[in-house]
Ligand SMILES: Cc1ncc(C[n+]2csc(CCOP(=O)(O)OP(=O)(O)O)c2C)c(N)n1
């Protein structure tokens with residue numbers, strides 16, 4: 001049994017061990033502190049020359065990573081809080097994501113920017129957001145998020161091995177979660193199939209007690225937890241059966257696993273923690289309907305407000321299990 | 334250990350040839366816009382030729398270069414040929430990057446450019462880190478203009494470069510204007526002071542004499558290559574053409590006064606008449622050939638998402 005945090009930390013150790021081109025850079029990543037969320041713990045002790053503590057300079061961190069990647073290294077940069085991705089937007093969008101295509105495939109930009117996102121920890125408006133939607137749909141930029149169904153270490157290693165720039169979105173609440181290694185009891189009433197790309201697979205979680213699930217719940221990252229709890233409640237209390245499609249790759253869109261599920265359920269409910277408007281779910285819904293006429297759809301997401309500090313307000317703003325249940329009931333009603 | 338390490342030709346004739354190649358290329362390019370064969374915009378290097386010729390006479394051919402929107406002169410002085418650049422500017426499939434980048438976004442060997450002001454400097458710093466870690470012996474040269482001194486990413490990068498002693502040379506070409514904005518309206522304090530604040534040594538010259546540029550660049554390059562960390566080279570110069578195609582707030586009289594700083598005129602007396610004529614003939618032929626050949630090339634097609 002291992003937590004997501006342990007698996008991510010392991011991935012960095014492993015990658016640095018296996019490949020001398022891998023460098024890790026970011027703020028406050030040196031031991032004994034080992035990074036704000038401890039993902040980089042132990043690295044600076046083991047690989048002192050390749051772990052580069054930086055000043056508070058997110059734009060330069062990302063730009064430097066892009067330059068390193070262009071010239072043969074494999075940098076993994078940490079943005080201390082995902083909220084600060086706004087400061088690296090130019091570097092990702094106008095530099096890293098552009099180089100390969102703009103230079104006619106002459107170059108590669110194998111960089112990873114890791115960003116701890118998400119709320120529910122009372123960090124308030126500027127340290128709780130899920131801003132990844134701002135980086136979805138940027139040609140040349142891959143956005144990936146780990147979840148507990150796949151091995152987070154494998155996912156991070158795949159991102160480090162990727163020739164394209166990758167924004168690697170880690171929900172803070174995932175860190176202490178256990179990775180559900182195959183055969184884990186929590187999933188005994190469900191079968192899990194790995195679908196989509198080998199590198200960044202999606203997971204279809206199907207109830208074994210029915211061949212005709214009523215709806216498809218699509219989510220990524222930590223929101224699998226919300227979707228799972230909602231699915232349990234819906235099964236137990238309403239006899240509404242859900243199939244879950246949990247994405248690892250958010251952008252570019254790879255929808256095959258979702259479309260396969262929708263052809264069975266004909267109902268789509270998306271769950272995300274970013275704000276509702278113009279979000280991941282909106283695009284998922286649009287693409288699904290373009291591909292399959294007559295679907296019924298709903299989205300659950302954060303309200304279009306900054307995320308408050310007070311627990312009561314934060315709970316009211318961020319999506320909760322109850323909201324997923326209600327939306328599912330509406331959708332099947 | 335720098336790749337393709339033959340020293341550049343830096344005799345009087347070669348320096349003149351480089352500058353004239355840039356001048357004639359840019360003049361031909363501006364003329365071609367009038368014929369409708371080119372779309373978009375371009376930033377001509379006319380007037381600043383001594384900077385590129387002098388700096389690249391001091392650098393090694395294998396060094397890494399990150400240039401900006403005004404990159405044609407840098408590319409030609411780096412050793413790039415006029416034909417694939419002309420083809421790129423015409424949007425041809427044979428262009429440097431197959432027509433995808435155009436005037437501001439080119440790449441060839443260890444030469445790169447991007448049209449985003451300031452954001453190229455952290456990228457160049459990262460390249461410098463990579464070259465040092467890979468012990469390639471290469472240094473990285475990044476070119477910025479006076480107006481780009483306003484971008485914050487620059488100062489983050491200078492801090493990094495100094496802290497990490499990166500083999501990075503920042504070349505500031507102060508042509509006294511950023512598009513239409515004169516330097517007095519955009520740059521507080523001194524240019525040198527910005528680098529000095531980070532402990533980065535400064536070589537600063539107010540000249541359009543290619544030999545003076547080369548001498549200063551040689552010292553700055555030697556400092557960086559010696560492993561002592563980054564350096565800056567601030568070159569005060571003049572651009573004779575408009576910022577891009579038609580945006581020039583300066584009066585004809587002001588432009589006329591600047592002509593006495595023409596780097597070609599400054600350097601020309603060091604050559605014989607025969608040498609100048611010979612160079613002129615070579616350059617004219619090369620540019621004719623480049624544009625004529627590029628003109629006949631096919632346009633690119635979008636084959637897939639890649
Ligand atoms: C980030 C950014 N802001 C604005 C521009 C638009 N722009 C292109 S060139 C230019 C002026 C640049 O001035 P300077 O740095 O002095 O270089 P010069 O053009 O004089 O060579 C501007 C404002 C840009 N390309 N990138």
Ligand SMILES: [Mg+2]
Pocket residue numbers: 478479480506507508509510511512
């Ligand atoms: Mg300028």
